[in-house]
Every structure is written in C-alpha cells, then in structure tokens.
Amino acid sequence: MIEGVSLIEILSLTTILFFIGVYGFLTRTNLIAMLxxxxxxxxxxxxxFVAINKYLSPAIMQGQVFSxxxxxxxxxxxxxxxxxxxxxxxxxxxxxxxxxEELKY
Amino acid sequence: MNIDTxxxxxxxxxxxAIILLMLIGEILLPIAKKKWLIHIGLLLFLIYTIQSxxxxxxxxxxxxxxxxxxxxxxFKAILAVGVLAILLQSVEWxxxxxxxxxxxxxxxxxxxxxxLGLNFMxxxxxxxxxxxxxELSTxxxxxxxxxxxxxxKSIEAGVKFIMLASVSxxxxxxxxxxxxxxxxxxxxxxxxxxxxxxxxxxxxxxxIFAGIGFKISLVPxxxxxxxxxxxxxxxxxxxxxxISKGAAVFVLMTLLFVxxxxxxxxxxxxxxxxxxxxxxxxxxxxxxxxxxKRFLAFSSIAQAGFILLALLSHDKMGVQAIVFFxxxxxxxxxxxxxxxxxxxxxxHTENMDDYNGLYSTNPRLSxxxxxxxxxxxxxxxxxxFFAKFFLYAAAASKGYYILVFIAVINVTISLYYYLLxxxxxxxxxxxxxxxxxxxxxxxxxxxVAIVIGLLVLGLYSGVFEYISQISNIF
Numbered sequence: 001m002i003e004g005v006s007l008i009e010i011l012s013l014t015t016i017l018f019f020i021g022v023y024g025f026l027t028r029t030n031l032i033a034m035l036x037x038x039x040x041x042x043x044x045x046x047x048x049f050v051a052i053n054k055y056l057s058p059a060i061m062q063g064q065v066f067s068x069x070x071x072x073x074x075x076x077x078x079x080x081x082x083x084x085x086x087x088x089x090x091x092x093x094x095x096x097x098x099x100x101e102e103l104k105y
Numbered sequence: 106m107n108i109d110t111x112x113x114x115x116x117x118x119x120x121x122a123i124i125l126l127m128l129i130g131e132i133l134l135p136i137a138k139k140k141w142l143i144h145i146g147l148l149l150f151l152i153y154t155i156q157s158x159x160x161x162x163x164x165x166x167x168x169x170x171x172x173x174x175x176x177x178x179x180f181k182a183i184l185a186v187g188v189l190a191i192l193l194q195s196v197e198w199x200x201x202x203x204x205x206x207x208x209x210x211x212x213x214x215x216x217x218x219x220x221l222g223l224n225f226m227x228x229x230x231x232x233x234x235x236x237x238x239x240e241l242s243t244x245x246x247x248x249x250x251x252x253x254x255x256x257x258k259s260i261e262a263g264v265k266f267i268m269l270a271s272v273s274x275x276x277x278x279x280x281x282x283x284x285x286x287x288x289x290x291x292x293x294x295x296x297x298x299x300x301x302x303x304x305x306x307x308x309x310x311x312x313i314f315a316g317i318g319f320k321i322s323l324v325p326x327x328x329x330x331x332x333x334x335x336x337x338x339x340x341x342x343x344x345x346x347x348i349s350k351g352a353a354v355f356v357l358m359t360l361l362f363v364x365x366x367x368x369x370x371x372x373x374x375x376x377x378x379x380x381x382x383x384x385x386x387x388x389x390x391x392x393x394x395x396x397x398k399r400f401l402a403f404s405s406i407a408q409a410g411f412i413l414l415a416l417l418s419h420d421k422m423g424v425q426a427i428v429f430f431x432x433x434x435x436x437x438x439x440x441x442x443x444x445x446x447x448x449x450x451x452x453h454t455e456n457m458d459d460y461n462g463l464y465s466t467n468p469r470l471s472x473x474x475x476x477x478x479x480x481x482x483x484x485x486x487x488x489x490f491f492a493k494f495f496l497y498a499a500a501a502s503k504g505y506y507i508l509v510f511i512a513v514i515n516v517t518i519s520l521y522y523y524l525l526x527x528x529x530x531x532x533x534x535x536x537x538x539x540x541x542x543x544x545x546x547x548x549x550x551x552x553v554a555i556v557i558g559l560l561v562l563g564l565y566s567g568v569f570e571y572i573s574q575i576s577n578i579f
Contacts, residue, residue: 045275066233
C-alpha cells in the first residue's frame with residue numbers, strides 16, 4: 001500500500017492504460033506496434049490485480065500470484081506472435097496489416 | 106494429497122504423459138523411422154480415449170482450483186472421441202505434408218497440449234486455472250493454424266488469429282480483475298456467494314462474456330472465424346470448429362448457470378439479442394459462400410446461435426440439451442469437414458462448384474457429406490433433428506416462443522444452403538468431376554464410425570438418458 005494514493009487513483013491509471021492499449025491496437029497498422037499496444041493492455045491488468053489484492057483483500061495473495069502468471073503468459077503470447085509475424089515478413093516483405101488481406105468476406 | 110485424490114485428474118495426467126512420450130519419441134527415433142510417430146501417437150491417444158470412458162469420482166484438487174464431476178468427465182470423453190476422429194482423418198495429410206519436413210511430433214504435441222488446456226479450462230474451479238487453460242488451449246492451436254508457413258494464407262490466418270485472440274483474452278482478463286475487485290476472490294464458489302451486482306461487476310461480466318464469445322464466435326466477435334478457418338489447414342479448422350468451440354460453450358454454460366446464476370435475469374436480454382443476430386448473420390453469410398471451408402465456418406457461427414437458445418433456460422433441461430447438441434454437432438461437423446479435407450487433399454480444390462458430379466465418381470464420400478449436412482440442418486431421421494428439438498424445447502419451456510419461431514425461420518434458411526453442396530454432388534452434371542479418390546484405412550474407419558454414430562444417436566435414446574442423469578450441475 002502506498003501512502004497518500006488511494007485505490008481509485010490506481011484503478012483510474014490502469015483503466016486509462018488499458019484503453020490507450022485498445023486505441024493503439026485499433027488505430028496502428030504496423031503489427032509490431034499493435035503488439036506493443038497489446039502489452040499495454042495486459043500490463044494494465046497485472047497492475048490491477050496487484051493493487052486490488054494489496055488494498056482490498058491483503059490476507060490472501062491471490063491477485064499477486066495471478067499477476068505473475070499474466071506476465072509469463074504475456075511473454076509466451078508475444079513470442080508466438082513475433083514468430084508468426086517473422087514468417088509473414090519472409091513471405092511478403094512487410095509487417096503492415098494492409099498486406100494481410102488476401103482472405104476476405 | 107495422496108495418489109487416490111491425485112487420480113481425480115486422471116485425464117490430464119494421462120494426456121501430459123502422452124505429450125512427454127511424444128517428445129521423447131521425437132528425440133530418440135532416427136529420421137528414417139519418424140513415420141512410427143504417427144502410429145505411436147494414434148495408439149496412445151486411442152488408449153487415452155478408452156480410459157476416459159471409465160467412471161470418475163466427484164471431487165476437487167488444489168484447494169478447489171480443479172473440480173471434476175460426472176458431466177465434465179463425460180464431456181472430456183466426447184472431446185477425446187472428436188479429436189480421435191480428426192486424427193484418423195489427418196493421417197494421410199501428416200504423411201504428405203508434415204513428414205517430409207519432420208514436423209510430425211510437433212503436430213501431435215501441439216494438438217494434445219491444446220486438448221489438455223481445454224480439459225483444464227472445463228474443470229477449472231477458479232479464474233486462474235480457467236485463464237491458464239484458455240491460453241494453453243489457444244496458443245498451440247494458433248501455432249498449428251500457421252503451421253504451413255510456406256503458404257501465405259496459412260500465415261495470414263495465424264496473424265489474424267493471434268492478434269484477435271490476444272486482445273480477446275486481454276479483455277477477458279480485465280473483466281476478471283473487475284470481478285476480483287468486487288467479490289474479493291477468484292474462486293468460483295466464493296464469487297457466487299459474494300455477488301452483489303454493482304455496476305463494476307456488470308462491466309466485468311460483459312467483458313468475460315466477450316472473451317468467451319470470441320472462442321465460440323458469437324456475432325459481434327465472429328470476424329476471425331471465416332478467415333482463420335479458410336487459411337488454416339483443414340484439420341485445424343475442424344478442431345477449431347468442433348472441439349475448441351464445444352469446450353468453450355460448456356464453460357460458458359457452467360459460468361452462466363452456476364457461478365453467475367444470480368445475474369441470470371440480466372443475461373437473458375444480452376443472450377436473446379445475440380442469439381438472433383448470430384443465427385441471422387451466420388445463415389445469411391453462409392448462403393453466398395463458394396469456398397467450402399468458409400461455408401462451414403459461417404454454418405458453425407449459425408449453430409452457435411442455436412446453442413444460445415438453450416442457455417436461456419437456466420435449468421437442467423438446458424444443460425442436457427446443450428451437451429446432447431454438442432455431441433451431435435461434433436459428430437456431424439467432423440464428418441463434413443472430413444469430406445472437405447479429403448477432397449482438398451486429393452483433388453486440391455475447396456470450391457463448391459468443383460463438387461459438381463461428385464456422386465458419379467465418389468458415391469460413398471457424397472453419402473457421408475449428405476448425412477453430415479442433413480444432420481447439421483436437422484432433418485428428422487438423423488441425430489441432428491433431435492438435438493435441435495431439445496434446444497427448442499429448453500427455450501420454449503421458459504416461454505421464449507418468439508425466439509423459437511425466429512430459430513425455426515433460420516432453420517429454413519439453413520436448409521437452403523446446406524442443400525447447395527448436396528445438390529452439387531448429387532444432381533449437377535459436370536464435364537470433368539473430381540476423380541475417384543482412394544482414402545486410406547484410417548479415414549474409412551473414422552467415417553464409418555461417425556456415420557454409425559449419427560444414425561444410432563438419432564434412434565437410440567440411451568445416450569440422452571445418460572446425459573439427463575448426470576446433468577444436475579447446480
């Protein structure tokens with residue numbers, strides 16, 4: 001628990017962070033930038049779990065354990081996404097979503 | 106914890122052992138003998154499938170993180186049968202496409218890991234296990250969707266799938282964190298007692314619904330479905346459309362009926378609207394598809410809409426209707442995708458117009474295709490009719506007559522497009538139809554078993570009575 005900082009402020013921060021991530025994901029066309037926005041969203045949740053655990057139910061550390069798993073899984077997800085994007089780059093020489101439109105309707 | 110309680114998660118331990126054995130086999134076998142891995146994988150999975158039919162005790166492990174009860178155990182057995190049928194159909198594909206690149210073991214390991222994730226997700230007792238199972242089931246299947254990395258369509262399917270799947274799981278996770286904030290726990294039974302429905306909790310529930318709806322491909326979240334199904338290898342589209350979707354529907358059912366049951370009255374409006382949207386959009390888009398994989402993708406979206414009908418009932422009747430429907434749906438869709446898979450493997454075409462005159466050269470494949478599509482459409486002597494009938498009965502028992510009427514209109518629409526490939530195969534003439542296809546013994550076993558299953562389940566009521574006995578999950 002941090003002195004002088006209430007849970008509302010932390011939750012506002014994480015919500016803003018999450019929606020910055022959503023905005024970035026929707027507006028960026030570069031796949032790597034989209035992955036970065038995704039990381040913002042996932043990190044917002046990790047902070048959320050730790051803060052809620054610390055402020056609301058400090059007796060059991062469910063939230064902190066959860067955030068550890070979130071970090072590990074986010075890394076795995078990014079690794080897989082980068083591998084697929086690398087193959088896309090080899091085939092098309094581009095990592096832009098505009099070039100990922102062979103399958104439509 | 107002793108060995109008896111640990112054996113409650115017999116299925117998962119067995120599956121993990123199979124994955125490790127495949128890994129050891131991959132290391133030990135010399136490159137010339139990699140073909141054995143296919144037979145080893147099939148044999149081990151056959152043993153797993155047989156053992157999953159033996160009864161299992163009710164109980165929980167890891168302080169309630171892992172729960173098992175007869176219904177979930179039965180559903181795991183159904184999924185195992187579905188995966189076994191898919192594996193049998195894919196042997197030829199593995200030999201042709203994966204063996205030269207030495208990817209056989211990877212295919213089995215990734216597919217089994219995904220099934221392991223689904224098993225954990227279905228018997229989760231808290232949101233951590235649920236989330237881990239969800240990710241463990243999604244990520245290997247994304248890797249498999251992008252498995253033909255020399256094929257641009259497959260890679261494109263992989264890119265679309267991983268981007269959207271990660272966002273949907275991130276949204277789900279944000280919802281979980283809001284639920285955790287309001288109820289103070291991630292355990293399902295504590296959440297159930299602590300629910301007081303402030304606004305924050307409702308937002309969280311909607312976000313969780315969005316995350317699971319993505320996996321079931323309900324309508325506002327369905328955009329990935331057709332693209333991924335078309336681009337991915339047909340075996341993987343088959344797995345995605347039946348196994349992964351079936352498990353996600355089961356999880357949504359247990360969450361709505363048991364954990365969030367206090368929220369039931371509020372859910373119904375959302376479910377009502379989404380059911381109508383999903384049925385109409387799935388059906389109407391399926392009509393204009395010429396590619397068989399896209400066609401089956403939109404048909405599977407429409408089927409998800411029908412499942413939502415029974416989710417409105419909130420009682421035992423709904424549970425048994427959903428589980429029975431999923432059982433029939435797995436059988437019929439595996440058969441339909443299997444025919445598409447064999448034809449695309451041997452004749453290199455997925456276009457519906459090329460199916461013209463299929464009956465003159467491949468009569469048995471045409472019969473299987475017809476039975477599968479009739480079962481999906483719900484034509485009486487075949488099992489699909491009874492499955493749909495129970496869904497309607499579950500919705501009608503709560504007085505949703507208008508919704509049932511809309512669903513019946515949709516069945517009429519769906520009848521039109523399910524008959525299009527049948528008409529192409531049986532009635533249309535063609536100058537150069539698809540040549541005679543010789544399938545291997547594994548595909549034949551799989552098709553014969555599925556056809557027998559479709560006919561028997563339609564006439565023999567014992568399976569439904571068994572499901573009815575064990576479906577008291579409240």
